[in-house]
Amino acid sequence: MTSLPKTQRAWRVVTQGLPKDALRLVTDLPMPTQLEPGRVLVKVEAAALNPVGYKMMRLLPNFLAKRPVTAEQDFSGVIVNRNGTKWADGDAVFGLLGEGSMAEYIAISATQLAHRPTNITPIQASGLGVCTLTAYASLFKLGQLEEGQSVLINGGSTAVGAFATQLAKSKGAKVTAVASGKNEEWCRKLGADEFIDYTKVDIALYLSKNPPATKYHVILEAVGTADPSLYAQSEKYLQPGGVFVSVGPQPHGVRELPMFGRLLFNVLFPGWMGGVSRRWTLVTVHKDGEILEKISTLITEGKVKPIVDSVFEFEDALKAYDRLMTSRATGKVVVKVISDTE
């Protein structure tokens, strides 16, 4: 085992607020000392941000979030203590944990990791965890999407939507992506067969008037919009047995709360009482190394490509949050934990 330092650098969430107020870069965080059985120690090379990170910083009061905690979930790195697990010291891995990837070393369950494909770099691998698992669960566990079927992805240029497009194509399904016009070519390069520009048309209205010849088998709402209209109108363009999967409606302030109420009504009440007679379901991330290994294989085979929007030095993590919070990133926003990482 490599000799390890006693303390490490980490970005810690110390209070509720925007990242610039909530985060501190510390240099004296104690190293994980005793590894419980089944856990390994990983030297982190790069960490990637997810919107849930800054949203929880803003929303959750300190007593609920049990702060201070180390920020973020996604990482790539190298095993430095296999601790009797199936892994070998020196294995290159990627994965996700509940929280704490923005540190030099992490202790993590051996089942929340996968081998980093040899055809991608640690930076490219660092953002695969949360988004690929979300996309995979949405399409295949909840949506039961099959070869030859079709999926509408609202948010084709979100990281979740971009991985969903590639996963759906790898299964042989047809993809219609919704994003702003400037991202059309980007979405098509990922595999989208059809494209709708949400800045030009109201999507629910457009699809109600122009439904696909064969209604969609799955709709993935990968933006997190609170607007319920895409689901409210979905009987017109989603198969009767189809599924509407949402990454979670996130109202922006109290003025959007009534929208949330409308969605709840549509979901909970049957069609004859004014609800929507299509299944609506919420996707959640399960930290599943077996699925990550499947993703790893698809990447090795060239069927799925990692997507990186931008890369920041560890000291510049606040700039990385600024980029993510524009809601305009196309791909993952990555922070290098080892500065000469590729």
Ligand SMILES: NC(=O)c1ccc[n+]([C@@H]2O[C@H](COP(=O)([O-])OP(=O)(O)OC[C@H]3O[C@@H](n4cnc5c(N)ncnc54)[C@H](OP(=O)(O)O)[C@@H]3O)[C@@H](O)[C@H]2O)c1
């Ligand atoms: N439930 C879960 O377990 C789970 C897991 C992961 C993520 N999420 C949620 O999923 C959502 C997406 O996360 P992400 O990391 O993939 O986001 P992201 O990559 O940061 O999303 C950025 C993209 O959003 C697009 N966008 C912004 N507003 C849009 C709109 N109104 N319609 C269509 N596209 C829009 C932008 O494209 P344009 O410039 O073209 O608008 C931009 O490319 C977030 O709300 C996140 O919290 C949930």
